[in-house]
Structure formats: C-alpha cells, structure tokens
Amino acid sequence: MYNYKNLSDPELVDLARKGDHIAFTQIYDRYWSVLYLHAKKMLHDEEEAKDIIQNLFYNLLQAIPTLNFQISLSAYLYRSVRNMVLDAIRHQQTAARYLESFNQTLQENHLITDDSVRERELERLIENEIKRLPKKMREVFLLSRKEHLSHKQISDRLGITEHTIKSQIGNAIKILRMKINVVLIVILYGYFF
Amino acid sequence: MEEAEFKNLLGKYLEGNCTKEELIALETWYIKEGNKDHIQDRGLNDAKEVIWNRLVARSGTQLSEVKKDNKERSLYWKLGIASSILIVLTAGFYSYRAYRNSQTFKTSSLRTENILPGGNKAILTLSNGAKVVLDETHNGQLAKNSGIQIVKLSDGQLLYKMSDRKNSMGSTDYNTIETPLGGQYQIILEDNTKVWLNAGSSLKYPVVFNAKRREVELTGEGYFEVSKDKQRRFLVKTETEQVEVFGTHFNINAYKNEHLVKTTLLEGSVKVSKKGTEGFAFLEPGQQSEFSKGKFQIVHVDAEEAIAWKNGYFVFDNDDLQTALRKVARWYSVDIEYKEELGDVQIGGSVSKFSDINKVLSVLHLTTGLNFKVEGRRLIVSR
Numbered sequence: 001m002y003n004y005k006n007l008s009d010p011e012l013v014d015l016a017r018k019g020d021h022i023a024f025t026q027i028y029d030r031y032w033s034v035l036y037l038h039a040k041k042m043l044h045d046e047e048e049a050k051d052i053i054q055n056l057f058y059n060l061l062q063a064i065p066t067l068n069f070q071i072s073l074s075a076y077l078y079r080s081v082r083n084m085v086l087d088a089i090r091h092q093q094t095a096a097r098y099l100e101s102f103n104q105t106l107q108e109n110h111l112i113t114d115d116s117v118r119e120r121e122l123e124r125l126i127e128n129e130i131k132r133l134p135k136k137m138r139e140v141f142l143l144s145r146k147e148h149l150s151h152k153q154i155s156d157r158l159g160i161t162e163h164t165i166k167s168q169i170g171n172a173i174k175i176l177r178m179k180i181n182v183v184l185i186v187i188l189y190g191y192f193f
Numbered sequence: 194m195e196e197a198e199f200k201n202l203l204g205k206y207l208e209g210n211c212t213k214e215e216l217i218a219l220e221t222w223y224i225k226e227g228n229k230d231h232i233q234d235r236g237l238n239d240a241k242e243v244i245w246n247r248l249v250a251r252s253g254t255q256l257s258e259v260k261k262d263n264k265e266r267s268l269y270w271k272l273g274i275a276s277s278i279l280i281v282l283t284a285g286f287y288s289y290r291a292y293r294n295s296q297t298f299k300t301s302s303l304r305t306e307n308i309l310p311g312g313n314k315a316i317l318t319l320s321n322g323a324k325v326v327l328d329e330t331h332n333g334q335l336a337k338n339s340g341i342q343i344v345k346l347s348d349g350q351l352l353y354k355m356s357d358r359k360n361s362m363g364s365t366d367y368n369t370i371e372t373p374l375g376g377q378y379q380i381i382l383e384d385n386t387k388v389w390l391n392a393g394s395s396l397k398y399p400v401v402f403n404a405k406r407r408e409v410e411l412t413g414e415g416y417f418e419v420s421k422d423k424q425r426r427f428l429v430k431t432e433t434e435q436v437e438v439f440g441t442h443f444n445i446n447a448y449k450n451e452h453l454v455k456t457t458l459l460e461g462s463v464k465v466s467k468k469g470t471e472g473f474a475f476l477e478p479g480q481q482s483e484f485s486k487g488k489f490q491i492v493h494v495d496a497e498e499a500i501a502w503k504n505g506y507f508v509f510d511n512d513d514l515q516t517a518l519r520k521v522a523r524w525y526s527v528d529i530e531y532k533e534e535l536g537d538v539q540i541g542g543s544v545s546k547f548s549d550i551n552k553v554l555s556v557l558h559l560t561t562g563l564n565f566k567v568e569g570r571r572l573i574v575s576r
C-alpha cells in the first residue's frame with residue numbers, strides 16, 4: 001500500500017489513470033482549495049465556484065484514463081479552471097461588469113505576448129491563494145511541490161544500480177547507529193567519571 | 194467592445210477559434226483581473242465536503258469505494274470525545290465525594306444542552322428480538338443469522354454478506370434498523386441493494402430475500418440503490434404507499450408528520466401504487482410522485498436535491514418554512530415552537546448538515562428575515 005501523501009503529482013496521475021481512486025482523492029485534496037478560492041474570487045460567487053470545481057474534477061475523473069499528460073497536472077488544472085470561469089462569465093447576466101476592465105486592458109496595450117510567461121503568471125495567480133489557506137490545507141497543497149523519487153528513480157538518474165542505492169542507505173544507517181552508540185557511551189562515561 | 198461582442202469572443206476562445214491576438218488579450222486580461230484586490234471573506238467553510246459529496250453523487254459508482262476524509266476526522270473526533278468523557282467522569286466522582294462529605298444539598302442549575310448535528314446512529318433489532326446499538330465503536334462481525342454474516346463497517350455502514358448458502362435457504366428471519374432523531378445509517382442488504390436511512394426512520398427487511406420477491410418496509414425517509422435482479426422485483430412498502438422496482442435509484446420520503454409521501458426517481462424506473470387499491474403511477478428519472486389523500490401527483494424535480502440529505506447537506510428548494518424546519522428538527526433533535534402566526538414563508542438555499550445549528554439558522558434568517566432562537570432543546574421562531 002502506498003502512502004499517497006508522499007507521492008508526487010505525476011505518480012498520482014499515473015495511479016489514477018489506472019483506476020486508483022484513492023490517488024484521485026489525493027489529487028482533489030491537494031488542489032481543490034486553491035482552485036476553489038480562485039474561482040470564487042473571479043466570479044464573486046460561492047455557489048458558482050463550488051459548481052465549477054465539482055465539474056472540473058468530474059471531467060478530470062472521466063478524462064484521466066485516456067489523458068496523455070504532456071503538460072503537468074497543475075498546468076492542466078489551472079487552464080481548466082480559467083476556462084470554466086470564462087465560460088461562466090460568458091453565461092452571466094453581469095458580463096458587463098468584466099467588460100469594463102477588459103476594455104481597459106485593451107486600451108493600456110500592455111499585453112503579455114509570451115505564452116510561457118502568461119502560463120507562469122496564471123500559475124502564480126492561482127497559487128497565491130495558498131496565503132489564504134489555513135496551515136493544514138496549505139501543507140496538503142505543498143505536497144504537490146515535492147518530488148519524491150523512488151529508489152529506482154534515483155538510480156536511474158545517477159546511473160547506478162538500485163541495489164547500490166539500497167545498500168548505500170543501509171550502510172549509512174549502520175554508520176549512524178554506530179555513531180549514536182559511541183555518543184551514548186561517551187555521555188555515560190562522562191557522567192560516571 | 195460591447196457586451197455581446199465580448200461574450201462572442203469568450204465563446205470563440207473556448208472553442209479554440211480566436212486569433213492569436215485575441216487569445217493574448219483575453220489571457221492577459223484574465224491575469225490582470227485576477228491580480229486586482231478583491232474584498233472577500235476567508236470562507237472555505239464546508240466547501241471541500243460539499244463539492245466532494247456532489248462529485249461522488251454525480252459519479253455514481255466510480256468513487257463509491259473511497260471513504261472521504263473520515264479516517265483522519267473521526268480519529269480526532271474520537272480522541273476528542275474520549276477525553277471529554279474522561280474529564281466529566283472524574284469531575285463527577287470528586288463532586289460526589291464532596292457532596293457525601295458535606296451532606297449539603299445543592300440544586301443543580303439548568304444545563305443548556307449542546308445542540309449538535311446528527312451522526313451515524315441506529316439500533317438494529319435481530320430476528321430473535323435482541324437489540325444492537327450501532328454507534329461509532331465496535332466494527333466487525335456483529336452476528337450471524339441464517340447463513341448470513343452481519344458486519345458493521347466503519348463510517349455508519351451495515352453489511353449483510355452471504356456466508357453459508359445452504360443454511361440461508363428458506364429463511365424467514367427479519368431484521369429492523371431504526372435511526373433516532375439526529376441519526377442516520379447506511380445498510381447493504383443481502384442482495385447488494387444499498388439503503389441510506391435518514392433521521393427518525395426505520396427499515397424492516399428479511400435477512401435473506403426469498404426466491405420470488407424482495408420486500409422491505411420503510412417509515413421515515415430512505416434512499417435506495419436497488420441491485421438489478423430481473424427475476425425478483427423489489428418492493429418498498431410504507432404505511433400508505435408501495436414502490437415497486439427492478440433495479441434503480443430512488444428516494445422515498447414518508448415521514449408521518451409530513452402530509453405528502455414523496456417518491457423521487459433518480460435512475461431506472463419505478464411503479465408507485467396506493468396500498469390496497471388499483472391506483473398507481475410509473476415514474477421516470479427526474480420525476481417525483483407526491484401522494485396524499487389517496488391521490489398521486491407527478492412533478493418534475495431536481496432529483497439530486499431530494500437526496501441532498503444523503504450527501505451531507507440540507508437543500509431548501511422553495512420549501513415552506515414548516516417543512517424546512519421539520520428537516521432541521523429531525524437532524525438536530527430539537528422541537529420547533531412558533532411564537533406567532535407567520536403565514537406563507539418560502540425558503541431557499543443549501544447548507545451542510547454537519548454545520549453548527551447556528552450556521553443553519555443564520556442561513557434561514559438571511560433568507561426569511563425571521564428570528565430563530567435556541568433555548569434548551571427548543572427552536573423558537575418569531576418575527
């Protein structure tokens with residue numbers, strides 16, 4: 001059994017793709033909050049935001065078995081939520097509210113022409129929401145930042161065998177134990193004399 | 194640019210049909226709009242649960258094996274409960290001794306009870322009359338009855354599993370599960386049919402279904418996901434009505450203190466009939482039959498709202514005030530008292546049913562302008 005909290009995003013996606021629903025749940029746990037707060041902020045509407053996030057993850061659930069992730073999970077999620085927000089605006093009575101600011105953007109003519117910069121800015125915008133998360137939720141989100149490499153992945157990266165990694169770690173632990181024992185002996189020795 | 198043009202542009206963008214310049218403009222604007230200062234409440238509240246529950250409901254069996262979140266939550270809850278019980282007992286012990294020693298009488302002050310939302314609580318009555326209290330403790334096999342194992346799973350579920358087919362044949366044993374006010378429970382019957390019971394309800398069912406028909410009796414409210422079995426139709430009997438299905442998802446609301454018996458169909462097809470007569474109606478998904486005074490009325494409803502209770506929230510959809518408050522009363526186990534005649538008041542809105550009662554009341558206050566006050570176990574409603 002996995003400790004899903006320790007898995008990286010790509011590992012979770014891989015498991016979810018194979019039908020592992022606990023992996024899917026972990027993906028939801030990590031991302032729901034920033035996506036929700038972002039949608040709520042853009043639409044000024046709690047219920048619509050809840051609807052969007054529910055739809056987003058529903059779509060993800062349906063699509064994940066056949067998705068070929070060329071982009072990262074977070075990029076996929078952030079693009080999805082932006083598109084769903086835009087779709088919601090399109091259907092609103094009050095699209096006019098956004099129109100003013102859109103016209104202003106056109107007038108200022110300071111557009112971000114670089115695709116990857118826009119993508120990074122979107123990422124920054126959404127991830128900014130972690131500031132408003134309670135500590136525990138923030139920690140869950142940050143799990144998505146960790147890159148947890150299995151022994152196999154480390155060995156692949158360094159070009160050494162998996163066995164070597166295991167024995168290196170094993171040796172390290174042995175050495176550590178010996179060192180601790182020495183320290184204890186020294187302390188006891190020092191105490192009694 | 195005008196509004197219509199703007200909406201058109203959004204449409205083109207979402208379809209992937211806009212020019213590069215238009216795309217750049219829209220995406221840049223989106224980022225700028227997002228980076229503006231917005232006044233907002235911190236509220237995450239129960240959003241996580243609400244969204245997840247709706248997602249689970251919508252995705253049918255895809256996510257049904259996953260127990261959401263409860264492991265961590267119930268562990269903390271259990272720890273919390275264990276320690277508060279300990280403290281209370283200790284305090285009680287010391288004050289008892291003090292009382293004995295001092296030999297004085299103390300009048301106890303009126304304790305205002307904590308009004309807590311409901312939880313997984315029920316009582317199971319076995320065929321031999323023995324009663325088992327199903328609460329948050331003691332998971333595992335509870336009993337064996339006619340070749341069926343009765344297992345209590347965590348998170349408020351009771352499972353009936355066939356373990357000895359020979360022994361089970363011809364059995365006529367019945368069990369009953371009852372939820373108190375403030376309780377709810379889920380049961381998986383021997384044929385794999387799932388039933389969710391709301392507060393103040395009961396379900397009587399055979400431990401093993403007989404070869405010809407599957408029949409159960411319901412009081413209160415239950416949501417059913419009947420397993421498909423073309424050979425044996427499934428019958429739910431309430432005091433006045435009977436619902437017949439082959440394999441489907443539906444909700445029956447048959448509380449004694451509601452004047453309508455409502456059956457709402459989500460999936461499949463059912464036949465609703467009046468007990469003891471020829472009157473009946475067929476339902477399609479999204480339809481609800483409302484039965485009262487011997488007559489059926491079929492209406493179209495948002496079926497998901499009818500089972501909102503099973504997914505963890507109250508939905509008041511143009512309910513009249515009295516009906517809405519009766520839902521609240523059953524779950525929080527309180528009595529309603531109306532200080533005056535209020536006339537026709539309609540309620541709309543939804544709120545997690547695991548909220549503190551005050552949160553629910555504030556939602557009601559906001560939508561109706563009425564005042565709600567809790568005194569002891571009474572909910573007092575006034576202008």
